[in-house]
Amino acid sequence: MSAFDVLAGGNTEEERMEEALSAGILASCDEAVDDGDALLAEAAKTDPHAFGELYERYYARVYRYVYHRVGNQADAEDISAVVFMKALEALPTFRSRQNGFAPWVFRIARNAVVDYYRRRRKQSPLDDIEHHSSDSDPIGHVLTNERRAELHLLVQHLSSDQRDVVLMRYAADLSFAEIASAMGKNEPAIRMLLHRGLRKLKAVVVDE
């Protein structure tokens, strides 16, 4: 809302009305901006409300990605907290002109999960639950119907890159371009990884 008060002489009533109508807040805003999250991240460097909004936009996406990587709620919550703490501390280094915010924060998330498994291997070398894919080992033979619903178990049988692409796409809702930027690959490579990962999962997740 805007108020006006025109002083001194010379103005007609029409001129006063025209000036009042044109004095709206949005009268001179020219263009919409596409990469709003990157700008929000710039704003968040000094404005806590902007950081709070980024957190609300990305928490669920980060959490879902992390949850399906580690498979339990407690660790997923702890790792997600680490991701946002690291994002906050690294915010001054974020450059909106070079990065989108989504690729940037999911690089942090990916590294946080890698660190988690690295610590687990150091603590319990025999407790490594990261499996490597094997095309000769049909997934469906070892999983019950109940466990077919646990995506984190299913994606363990993919390669690490296939797993990340699948989870960034479907758990974190990233675009191909964002996934490519987060993983340091080009888009055709990402699409290929996604296709191969889905082909492996198809036998288990789709009721024939």
Next chain:
Amino acid sequence: MNDRDIDGEVWAAADRVRDLAQRVTIDPGRQARLRMELLRRHSELVVEGGRWGTAWRSRRGRHLKRLGMAAPPAMLLAIAASVMLWILPAVSGHQTPQAAEASLITRALTRTAPTVTGWQWTLHEQRGESTRVVRLQSQLTGDQALYVHYGQAYLYSGGKWQIVSTGQPLTPRVADWQWGFTWLPSRLAKHDFTLLPDRVIDTRRVVGIQYTIAPSSAAQIVFTAWVDRSSGLVMRLTRVEVSRQRVVARDVADYRYVRNR
């Protein structure tokens, strides 16, 4: 999210995987507690204090300690102002006083802009012998905020970003002066301006940023922004249009801001 651009043989798998991937329960209490902790941490890290600002503050502090001269107050102020201009490049690492001043003001404005919730401006228009005064007021709503990044001012409104004016108008209408204080960042980014000695406007010490635009060989338009260094906000903006060495128009806009947070 449309996956129909991948091979059709995996569409069904993609749909099922998406369904499984989204089927996750999030503890809202935990999410809210983490948010509070993050915002608390953010307040510790903001530029004026905490680790983010430490490097800048300690460098500036060491240089300023060297200032300590005994002289009459007016002379001391003049000497301090000139020395400040001289040491700014050394303190900030910039090559020229213009670049150093631009950096200081831009940083201040980046911090301050989101705290502005409204402003009032009074425009004095002089054309020849006639004068007109217009006073208007602008108020942001609760979901609107101003931001300045990379030499550009943005309005964040209802979850969307809009650029506030893509260029400075040569002949601003009254409505354009509403955003007059947002023209400065792009000019500062170019370092193409003259610094004028400090003066006082409305009890605030302000620095003058003056730049000239020549729309034709016979005409010149001189803008002068008087800026409060601590906030980066423009307190007064003047426009003088000269044609064939005669002043044909003079505009003076005074700005007063309402801030919270």
